């Protein structure tokens with residue numbers, strides 16, 4: 082099995098040179114096993130599935146097609162992280178020991194980027210400052226800043242989503258109000274009868290508003306169930322398509338709360354407006370005299 | 371005899387743009403407890419207009435209306451509503467029951483509005499349904515009742531808060547002859563039991579059952595006769611403002 086050059090280049094980034102551990106591991110392995118025993122690599126589950134590879138299989142890794150390579154043994158199969166930046170990537174991921182990677186690529190003792198883990202946010206700021214002050218030719222960044230930089234597209238997309246959401250809410254509010262006016266208007270006879278037998282405006286408006294509120298809450302709970310189901314189906318579909326554990330759609334407590342509260346407010350306002358309009362009409366006019 | 375209804379020079383004019391439609395042109399009469407009065411006359415003569423004024427549903431252009439000793443012609447909306455709830459029972463040609471509620475719940479409505487406790491109003495509603503002969507149908511919705519039965523529920527509802535005055539506008543208008551006759555018997559029983567009734571009708575049988583018949587034409591009273599209960603002989607009582615006080 083030959084792994085093509087592009088993957089291997091990517092590996093240089095993917096190996097996420099964790100400083101010491103990445104370099105210690107090969108040494109310790111080299112010490113414990115015979116010199117010519119194949120070294121270990123990890124591959125991602127997607128590659129494992131597509132090439133039907135298993136832990137313990139031996140494969141040849143090379144810098145390019147037709148180039149000489151090393152025989153290695155698959156030590157582990159990794160799952161992809163739930164990272165939106167990764168889902169659109171078609172490439173496979175292979176991790177190998179840094180020394181072996183460098184020798185395969187003929188890169189020598191060189192890396193483009195590496196990551197350093199720090200114990201705290203303070204230590205991060207300190208490390209960034211010290212590296213930038215002393216190192217020549219490269220720049221240290223906080224991973225959070227890098228993430229913000231690379232997720233700018235997501236920010237734009239998410240702004241679009243918010244706009245779509247707002248438009249939907251405004252449109253459905255108008256829709257709800259119209260439905261409510263029509264629904265309450267169907268009750269004009271009832272309202273007239275209630276007025277004639279001596280029910281006060283307050284009783285009538287109150288009962289309409291109460292009913293509207295109850296309908297709004299029930300409706301929004303129904304909406305939450307529909308949303309939850311749709312969300313589940315969307316996730317199941319796209320997780321299969323992209324082979325990622327990433328959740329594409331989520332219904333959070335905040336969203337449920339917002340939806341119910343919004344529906345409740347809209348229901349109450351619409352019910353109140355509609356009922357008030359009827360109650361203000363003289364009861365005899367409501368009978369269509 | 372206590373005067374329940376006192377009407378003086380009552381006029382009601384409808385305005386349709388620039389045009390004025392005089393529906394009532396100066397009507398005067400008194401109804402005592404426990405009278406049973408039928409108002410009859412050709413269509414458009416102002417019967418419903420008069421009844422609506424008695425029921426404090428509408429306000430006159432001029433003249434006064436007193437019900438049970440209280441002036442009601444200029445009540446504001448809230449006071450009129452309160453008055454209707456406590457003092458007036460209204461029965462309509464088309465029943466106007468709430469379709470979503472059972473017979474008992476319809477009767478309970480004015481009781482609940484008057485602030486009666488759940489247990490009390492339940493008992494009172496059942497008693498009233500029993501009275502109009504619908505004791506067994508308390509759970510039925512209006513759509514599960516015949517027209518006559520619905521009108522009985524409407525009458526029970528009208529009587530709920532023991533009104534001083536029961537008003538009915540064409541209560542037999544939607545009913546067949548037999549059911550109409552049952553309704554007439556029910557009104558007679560109500561009156562015997564002490565309810566003051568004013569009914570507007572085209573139904574001659576219903577009018578004949580009343581003890582007094584007021585004839586109207588073109589917004590005025592043209593005749594006011596008392597029916598002798600013994601032989602149902604019609605005796606004119608004249609057109610004076612106080613036919614019963616002579």
Ligand SMILES: Nc1ncnc2c1ncn2[C@@H]1O[C@H](COP(=O)(O)OP(=O)(O)OP(=O)(O)O)[C@@H](O)[C@H]1O
Nearest residue numbers: 370384391392393412413414415416417418419420
């Ligand atoms: N809301 C209104 N606006 C304008 N005119 C009205 C209104 N209500 C009644 N009228 C007019 O007043 C007059 C009396 O109407 P009213 O309904 O009192 O008659 P009625 O005696 O009850 O007739 P019917 O026996 O057909 O029910 C009629 O000419 C009618 O057209």
Ligand SMILES: [Mg+2]
Nearest residue numbers: 417418419539
């Ligand atoms: Mg009429």
